[in-house]
Amino acid sequence: MIAILDYGVGNLASVAKAFAAVGLDARVVDRPRDAARARGVVLPGVGAFAPAMKRLRATGMDGAVLEAMGRGVPLLGICLGLQLLFSASDEGAAEGGGVPGLGVLSGRVASLGRLAPGHKVPHVGWNLVTPTRPGTLVGDGGYFYFVHSYAAVPADAGVVAATVPYGADLCAAVQADGMAAVQFHPEKSGRVGLRVLASFGRWVSAGAGRDGR
Amino acid sequence: MLTRRFIPCLDVRDGRVVKGVRFRDLRDAGDPAELAARYEADGADELVFLDVSATLEGRRALLAAVERTAARVFIPLTVGGGIRSPDDIRRLLESGADKVSINTAAVETPELVAEAAARFGSQCVVVAIDAALAPGMPCALGRWQVWTRAGTRATGRDALAWAGEAQALGAGEILLTSIDRDGTRSGYDLELTRAVADAVPIPVIASGGAGSAEHLVDAFLVGGADAVLLAGILHDGIATLAELKAAVAARGIPVRPPWADPDGAPPAQAGVNGGEP
Secondary structure: OEEEEOOOOOOOHHHHHHHHHOOOOEEEEOOHHHHOOOOEEEEOOOOOHHHHHHHHHHHOHHHHHHHHHHOOOOEEEEOHHHHOOEEEEOOOOOOOOOEEOOOOEEEEEEEHHHHOOOOOOOEEEEEEEEEOOOOOOOOOOEEEEEEEOEEEEEOOHHHEEEEEEEOEEEEEEEEEOOEEEEOOOHHHOHHHHHHHHHHHHHHHHHOOOOOOO | OOOEEEEEEEEEEOOEEEEEEOOEEEEEEEOHHHHHHHHHHHOOOOEEEEEOOOOHHHHHHHHHHHHHHHOOOOOOEEEEOOOOOHHHHHHHHHHOOOEEEEOHHHHHOOHHHHHHHHHHOHHHEEEEEEEEEOOOOOHHHOOEEEEEOOOOEEEEEEHHHHHHHHHHHOOOEEEEEEOOOOOOOOOOOHHHHHHHHHHOOOOEEEEOOOOOHHHHHHHHHOOOOOEEEEOHHHHOOOOOHHHHHHHHHOOOOOEOOOOOOOOOOOOOOOOOOOOOO
16 A cells, blocks of 8 residues: 555645555545554655645655655655655745754755756646656656746756756655665656656565665 | 646536636536546647536536546646635545636635645646736726626736746646637737736736637747646647647747657647657
């Protein structure tokens, strides 16, 4: 079973429906202990970083993410779920400060106003994702659907699995030991997006928590 | 590069698709989920359902249609029409809609836009503006006036000012319909589109008047639209999404190819739609 973590941010029905469409047993869970038996964990999320971190902590789902990673269970972050994995975000932070994230990956989340000056914010629509290396969940890349106003800037460029051109080559996906995360919405990216979820499913079935780099 | 979006719009009444010309002359045209799946396979970038039901039963039928659609369509689905409260929005999102489009209620109770953005996120809040030229109106009103209640009630509001206000309230996108052009196939109102696109930093979806690929090209290049809403031009078989996308792409405008699926073969010839879902 793949656990889709519900920590009270956004609507997870579409993520669950997309997993169902590729024949995977994925369930929305709202208690950390229901994630403890999962063979794969999905961290979704929409909205702002600071309230999402607060909700993650309040529901104990921050622990569920770290516990799953500790067990070597594959993790998939989606959209804000990617950003939450990083050390800190500028979103909702005072000048020069930062709102702490889960810190699974080292790096900051910065506003598109800063990363893509002169471009409309949010970045909404279908954009061409290019993988940085073969063999990641992103496959050969393609057009994926994005909605975001912030993007991650990993400290280690080696974790970037794919980029998307919007003012600069923004981080579109990361993949490292036992985890992957995408800035786009695979559940809203047609058949190409469903393929990413199916790849994650294969990763889960293989129990290949140490795969990915 | 970020591509411009092609968004088929289905008018839905009592859970069935109908067609509207200048908000009148409605005819039955099929099952929303069926048509939605067909348009996704043809290369639609998103879909809009506009509910024109007048009854409670009709609205329930819409929720069921949204649910059926969400189970098999995996591109963003926006649902609008008759949304009055945060509960209406919640029900639609829970049924599988990704965004809601708020029109009359946004004008009459702007706090609904703010509350929806705070509770569900700006990414799912589209404010729909129906605008018409306001000749002879006082200059203070501006060139285009906002109309509500399916284009029957003049509000005395300037469309540009309202677009800016809607964005400030938390709207994530503006769906801009020219009442003057709707159903005419004479092209989008380019001046209106450009004026609103220049007035707000959020994406603008041009709507009303598409009759040819050239009209879409104009909406993007002259009007500065981020997306185009397509209804009659598709529903009446004047052009296919593949034809429209090919023609727009040929003018150097970034478009997601209808055959963007790496496993899907490109169409054998221009005008042939990509395969089955």
